[in-house]
Amino acid sequence: MTPDDSTLPWLAGPARDIATRQRGHALLLQGNAGAGVFELALRVARTWLCETAAADAPCGRCTACHLLATNSHPDLLALLPELTQVELGWSVGGNDAPEAGDGEGRAKRKPSKEIRIEAVRDAIGWTQKSSSRGRAKVLLLFPADAMNLVASNALLKTLEEPPEGVRLLLVAEDAERLLPTLRSRCQRLLFEGPTPEQALAWLEGQGAANAPVLLAAAGGQPLAARRLAAEGFDAAAWIALPRRVAEGRWEPPAGATIPRLREVLQKLCHDAMALAAGAEPRYFPADSLPPVAAWPRLADWSQSLARLARHDEHPFNAPLITDSLLTEAKAVWTKSRGRA
Ligand SMILES: [Zn+2]
Structure with a gap:
């Protein structure tokens, strides 16, 4: 800091x-x-x-x-x-x-x-x-x-x-x-933290590009947003991510760790659930999200990601876990379609 x-x-x-x-x-x-x-x-x-x-x-x-x-x-x-x-x-x-x-x-x-x-x-x-x-x-x-x-x-x-x-x-x-x-x-x-307006104004004052998208990606937390920006946050890639995941076309950034990957998928899962429940998404723009998925699929996915979060310290076989995470994510939408 x-x-x-x-x-x-x-x-x-x-x-x-x-x-x-x-x-x-x-x-x-x-x-x-x-x-x-x-x-x-x-x-x-x-x-x-x-x-x-x-x-x-x-x-x-x-x-x-x-x-x-x-x-x-x-x-x-x-x-x-x-x-x-x-x-x-x-x-x-x-x-x-x-x-x-x-x-x-x-x-x-x-x-x-x-x-x-x-x-x-x-x-x-x-x-x-x-x-x-x-x-x-x-x-x-x-x-x-x-x-x-x-x-x-x-x-x-x-x-x-x-x-x-x-x-x-x-x-x-x-x-x-x-x-x-x-x-x-x-x-x-x-400690309540800053208001959304304070957070956005500060982030823009830091010279952050696409500050509203960046701030949302960080869950509204400005210091987390600044860290994302320092790591090379790409707003266009973030907005494209939900549909790419749902279509099985998303490739995680090189060097993304399992906990980071899990975190991104949890954000997507959160927003997909919000959409299905008729609430406002938090991390992604509403119009970037894939079609509404079936609730039981989303609930299972959410639980699976939460289980993984409890084992973040485990020495994973990263390529294998990455594949299975992406397959699981895609299935949320393909199987939702199958049921409809
Ligand atoms: Zn002093």
């Missing part, structure tokens, strides 16, 4: 409200990553740590703000899984994290999706030391549901009775995935 992402225009209001009104020492912030919930939490933390008197937003000029801009403020600790660090381009104090090697001859281990218990224990130790710059200390966890049971339990006592001056910011897309004992110790806040 770029350092100025905490200045996304739709974050200023909610960040000021949280930073100045919330007195709890443990906050649980729920919202979409693609709408900037992590950047919101970061802005709240920066507001708390800014050393300008009575700041209701990071001033951007004091020593603390300069340290925060390079993630080298000693009183902010952000616990992110390795994978999230990679995705956000997050590095601490200029050091690139995480390390790739894991010893044991497993030279290229995948970046972890978990917040590791060791990291949580280290963080608890960190909260017990006094603040370096004499203000608050902020421990930020994102996504907080990336802690497993052991890591979550390790954090309970600190959540309940944090040392003087320590504030915890737990950030999650789905708070229900946290242990109830964690949730109950936090004050819960919901």
